[in-house]
Amino acid sequence: MFKESVIGKTGQWWKLGIGVIAMLFGSIAPVVDSTGISMMTGTVIALVGYAFSIAFISCPQCRLRWFWKALIYSELYKPLFTKSTCPNCEHEF
Numbered sequence: 485m486f487k488e489s490v491i492g493k494t495g496q497w498w499k500l501g502i503g504v505i506a507m508l509f510g511s512i513a514p515v516v517d518s519t520g521i522s523m524m525t526g527t528v529i530a531l532v533g534y535a536f537s538i539a540f541i542s543c544p545q546c547r548l549r550w551f552w553k554a555l556i557y558s559e560l561y562k563p564l565f566t567k568s569t570c571p572n573c574e575h576e577f
C-alpha cells in the first residue's frame with residue numbers, strides 16, 4: 485500500500501523515517517535515565533526531526549512541501565499515503 489503512495493514512488497520514505505525516528509527518540513530518550521538526555525534536548529531532537537520531514541519531503545515536479553501544506557490542510561495526509569499522484573499538481577509518479 486505505502487509503496488504505491490506518492491511518497492514511496494518518489495523515493496522519499498527514508499526522509500519520513502528519519503523524522504519519525506528522531507521524534508520517537510526525542511520523546512522516549514529523556515524518560516530513560518541511562519541515555520543522559522534531558523527533556524529539553526529530547527524536545528529539540530523531536531522538533532528537528534519533525535522540521536526535517538516538513539522541509540525535505542516535497543514534490544519533485546512542483547516543489548510543493550507536502551507535509552508543510554498538510555500542516556494547514558490536514559486532509560492532505562490521506563492522499564499522500566494512498567495515492568500515486570501529487571495532491572497539488574496532479575503529476576502521476
Ligand SMILES: [Zn+2]
Nearest residue numbers: 543546570573
Ligand atoms: Zn506536485
